[in-house]
Amino acid sequence: MRNFDYARAADVEQAIAMHARAGDTVYLAGGTTLLDLMKLDVMRPAHVVDIHKLGLDQIELLDGGRVRIGAMVSNTDLARHDHIAQHYPALSQAILSGASTQLRNKATTGGNVMQRVRCGYFRDGVSPCNKREPGSGCSAVDGLNRNVHAVLGGSAQCIAAHPSDMCVAMVAIGTSVQIQGPQGRREVPLADFHLLPGDTPWKEHALEPGEIITHVTLDPPMPDSRSAYLKLRDRGSYQFALASSAVVIALDGTTVRDIRIALGGVTTKPWRAENAEAVLRGKSIDDARIRDAAAAAMSGAQSYGQNGFKLLLGQQAVIRNLSRFMA
Numbered sequence: 261m262r263n264f265d266y267a268r269a270a271d272v273e274q275a276i277a278m279h280a281r282a283g284d285t286v287y288l289a290g291g292t293t294l295l296d297l298m299k300l301d302v303m304r305p306a307h308v309v310d311i312h313k314l315g316l317d318q319i320e321l322l323d324g325g326r327v328r329i330g331a332m333v334s335n336t337d338l339a340r341h342d343h344i345a346q347h348y349p350a351l352s353q354a355i356l357s358g359a360s361t362q363l364r365n366k367a368t369t370g371g372n373v374m375q376r377v378r379c380g381y382f383r384d385g386v387s388p389c390n391k392r393e394p395g396s397g398c399s400a401v402d403g404l405n406r407n408v409h410a411v412l413g414g415s416a417q418c419i420a421a422h423p424s425d426m427c428v429a430m431v432a433i434g435t436s437v438q439i440q441g442p443q444g445r446r447e448v449p450l451a452d453f454h455l456l457p458g459d460t461p462w463k464e465h466a467l468e469p470g471e472i473i474t475h476v477t478l479d480p481p482m483p484d485s486r487s488a489y490l491k492l493r494d495r496g497s498y499q500f501a502l503a504s505s506a507v508v509i510a511l512d513g514t515t516v517r518d519i520r521i522a523l524g525g526v527t528t529k530p531w532r533a534e535n536a537e538a539v540l541r542g543k544s545i546d547d548a549r550i551r552d553a554a555a556a557a558m559s560g561a562q563s564y565g566q567n568g569f570k571l572l573l574g575q576q577a578v579i580r581n582l583s584r585f586m587a
């Protein structure tokens with residue numbers, strides 16, 4: 261274990277100033293990703309700024325039906341919040357499908373958005389890995405890539421799947437990320453926050469150095485909608501998704517008035533499947549259309565060997581989730 265400085269910030273401005281004072285600085289939220297990776301010697305910050313006392317632990321209902329969630333709201337508190345459970349069930353289900361009770365009690369909303377990939381080559385600290393060591397290569401493309409590697413959105417430089425369940429539900433709901441940094445405040449749609457690996461897999465998100473996520477804000481619930489999250493994995497709990505889907509749907513009888521679908525487990529970022537939505541929007545929902553939508557959702561998917569089964573499993577995550585909404 262390497263030595264590092266630890267300091268606790270009293271407010272957002274101080275956290276940003278502390279971050280700006282020195283290089284190699286990271287923010288510490290729940291620590292469930294960060295401390296693991298420091299112990300594995302994969303992340304090696306010289307300075308750690310604790311952001312627990314910034315007052316970012318509120319869930320607020322805004323005018324117009326939006327919901328603003330402080331970055332330090334725990335995954336448990338968010339999933340169990342009455343308004344979230346009632347109006348955004350897919351989000352509650354997604355969070356509660358992840359990790360374990362103890363981890364969800366510590367893990368935060370901002371930390372969940374910022375969590376790192378679970379690729380074994382990234383975490384072992386020695387294998388060639390472009391994400392950890394830019395330009396060293398990708399060991400997973402021709403290696404062990406069954407569980408936590410994507411079939412959509414990858415490149416020859418990186419195929420690690422984005423691990424968050426919460427973000428998949430948030431992308432289906434429609435969510436923006438509020439950011440504060442040395443240059444002031446700004447907002448980015450969550451769907452644009454995570455970056456595809458392309459030729460620069462070490463660039464994972466839209467944050468500039470020193471910027472902090474202060475809040476994420478959910479769009480109002482789709483009128484008269486229902487929603488659900490489905491996670492497919494090797495065992496029933498405490499496991500990352502092999503494939504997952506979040507669906508928000510509003511039906512007039514059997515006609516789909518509006519729909520939003522997002523995928524996880526099979527994609528390198530939380531993934532909005534607009535092509536699948538287009539198959540269903542304004543149409544009657546039936547088995548054949550659901551299968552067509554699932555095929556559209558996974559169109560362009562590419563097997564990298566061991567993870568080839570995800571081409572069909574990704575479709576099943578959509579089919580089984582959508583089928584719940586048939587009368």
Ligand SMILES: Cc1cc2nc3c(=O)[nH]c(=O)nc-3n(C[C@H](O)[C@H](O)[C@H](O)COP(=O)(O)OP(=O)(O)OC[C@H]3O[C@@H](n4cnc5c(N)ncnc54)[C@H](O)[C@@H]3O)c2cc1C
Pocket residue numbers: 286287288289290291292293294295296311331357358359360363366367368369370371372373374375376423424425426471472473474498499500501
């Ligand atoms: C055994 C295990 C199983 C898991 N299973 C699942 C699962 O099934 N599904 C799932 O979705 N997740 C799973 N997780 C991941 C877990 O959800 C994340 O570790 C957690 O959400 C990270 O939040 P945190 O507050 O602990 O972040 P931290 O570990 O404190 O931080 C993570 C990163 O985000 C940065 N950061 C944190 N907050 C901010 C902020 N506000 N602004 C800017 N940067 C910030 C930190 O600097 C760090 O780089 C699992 C984790 C473990 C250890």
Ligand code: SF4
Pocket residue numbers: 377379380381382388389390391392397398399400401417418419420461
């Ligand atoms: S898939 Fe990404 S994280 Fe894994 S070895 Fe390749 S570059 Fe590294």
